[in-house]
Amino acid sequence: MKLFTLISAGLLCVSLTSSAISADVQAGAKVGQTCVMCHGENGLATMAGTPSLAGQSEIYLVNQLKHFRDGSRVNEVMSIIAKPLSDADIDNVSAWFSQFQVELKKR
Numbered sequence: 636m637k638l639f640t641l642i643s644a645g646l647l648c649v650s651l652t653s654s655a656i657s658a659d660v661q662a663g664a665k666v667g668q669t670c671v672m673c674h675g676e677n678g679l680a681t682m683a684g685t686p687s688l689a690g691q692s693e694i695y696l697v698n699q700l701k702h703f704r705d706g707s708r709v710n711e712v713m714s715i716i717a718k719p720l721s722d723a724d725i726d727n728v729s730a731w732f733s734q735f736q737v738e739l740k741k742r
């Protein structure tokens with residue numbers, strides 16, 4: 636709970652770290668432009684009910700997108716959005732969002 640308070644009161648800073656291994660980050664940035672209207676600029680969400688994608692591990696993002704796509708995770712918005720994504724789209728957009736590092740700071 637204390638951690639949650641710290642996080643919610645925290646100031647989030649986003650910075651770039653080294654790019655991901657095999658995925659095409661530039662192509663991922665293009666796919667990502669359709670996501671940032673909900674998930675926030677560079678994946679730092681400000682909309683209630685929408686999680687930040689910035690700084691999440693690449694494998695976590697890949698898995699969640701595949702789960703939305705195959706129906707093992709269901710959300711009325713994301714299930715529709717993930718459907719047309721190819722494996723390459725998923726790898727690339729996950730690499731793009733995961734390259735941002737999120738730092739928590741107390742105000």
Ligand code: HEC
Pocket residue numbers: 666667669670671672673674684685686687688696699700709710712713716728
């Ligand atoms: C119309 C708004 C909207 C758009 C556009 C959108 N998302 Fe989402 N996304 C959501 C919401 C809302 C959730 C939370 C789903 C839930 O509660 O299960 C979510 C959840 C996710 C998650 C799971 C995160 C987690 O922490 O488990 C991933 C990954 C994700 N979105 C990726 C994407 C990608 C990649 C795109 C672009 C191709 C995208 N989203 C576009 C609204 C959106």
